[in-house]
Amino acid sequence: MDARNTLRQHIIVGIFSLILVLIFRFLMGIQWSTSFGRVSFILLSLVLLIGPLMRIVNPIHISSPLENPWSWRGELGIWFTITALIHFFIILSGRPFSELIKIGGSGYGLANFIGLVALIWAILIALTSYGKAIVFLGIESWKWIQNFTYVIFYLVSAHFIYFQFFSTYGDVGPDWFGYTAVVMAIAIVILQLTAFIKTVSKNREKQV
Numbered sequence: 045m046d047a048r049n050t051l052r053q054h055i056i057v058g059i060f061s062l063i064l065v066l067i068f069r070f071l072m073g074i075q076w077s078t079s080f081g082r083v084s085f086i087l088l089s090l091v092l093l094i095g096p097l098m099r100i101v102n103p104i105h106i107s108s109p110l111e112n113p114w115s116w117r118g119e120l121g122i123w124f125t126i127t128a129l130i131h132f133f134i135i136l137s138g139r140p141f142s143e144l145i146k147i148g149g150s151g152y153g154l155a156n157f158i159g160l161v162a163l164i165w166a167i168l169i170a171l172t173s174y175g176k177a178i179v180f181l182g183i184e185s186w187k188w189i190q191n192f193t194y195v196i197f198y199l200v201s202a203h204f205i206y207f208q209f210f211s212t213y214g215d216v217g218p219d220w221f222g223y224t225a226v227v228m229a230i231a232i233v234i235l236q237l238t239a240f241i242k243t244v245s246k247n248r249e250k251q252v
């Protein structure tokens with residue numbers, strides 16, 4: 045990954061994220077914490093759409109992320125973590141942590157706990173996404189850690205599905221974001237499966 049490109053891409057993704065948050069907050073009247081949570085989910089979805097799309101559309105195997113200057117996944121992933129952290133801190137600022145995750149409480153506590161596990165994984169992945177960390181870990185270990193992005197995706201999906209579809213928090217029942225997010229999540233799963241099938245059939249062709 046080219047360092048100058050990365051800084052430029054960070055600025056672009058950062059500005060894109062901020063503009064989206066401001067649109068949600070001021071044009072759509074969505075509260076700050078929800079705006080950051082939604083933008084965070086959108087950035088995570090982009091990371092996970094690019095991965096399988098690259099495998100389906102461009103079959104050239106990229107062995108090292110350091111040789112892949114056109115990839116935006118690193119920058120999107122880091123801004124996903126930053127916006128998720130802001131989402132968490134805004135929520136935390138209004139009430140004690142013990143109220144958010146209450147043992148013996150309700151689905152609300154479980155949904156928050158799931159969000160927290162996703163956030164911890166996101167921080168771990170973000171910390172290992174820098175050039176020096178990749179060199180230190182080695183490509184294989186780096187790839188292994190990156191695979192947990194899918195775990196984060198399923199955890200975050202459970203988290204937003206709870207708030208949108210199963211909670212009495214705020215307005216009851218899903219809104220446009222709930223339906224859009226479900227469509228994005230389904231698209232990611234389908235692309236993931238398609239990329240997997242393509243990889244399997246390519247491997248079988250090689251064996252024949």
Ligand code: HEM
Binds near residue numbers: 222
């Ligand atoms: C990777 C981490 C996280 C992501 C991507 C994320 C994303 C989201 C999304 C997309 C929503 C749905 C907003 C809506 O209804 O449209 C949401 C709601 C919510 N999240 Fe998270 N979340 C994360 C972590 C957390 C954590 C750690 C907590 C607290 C422990 C938390 C607490 C909440 C609460 C209370 C809501 C409902 C109220 C609101 O929208 O502000 N989230 N989150």
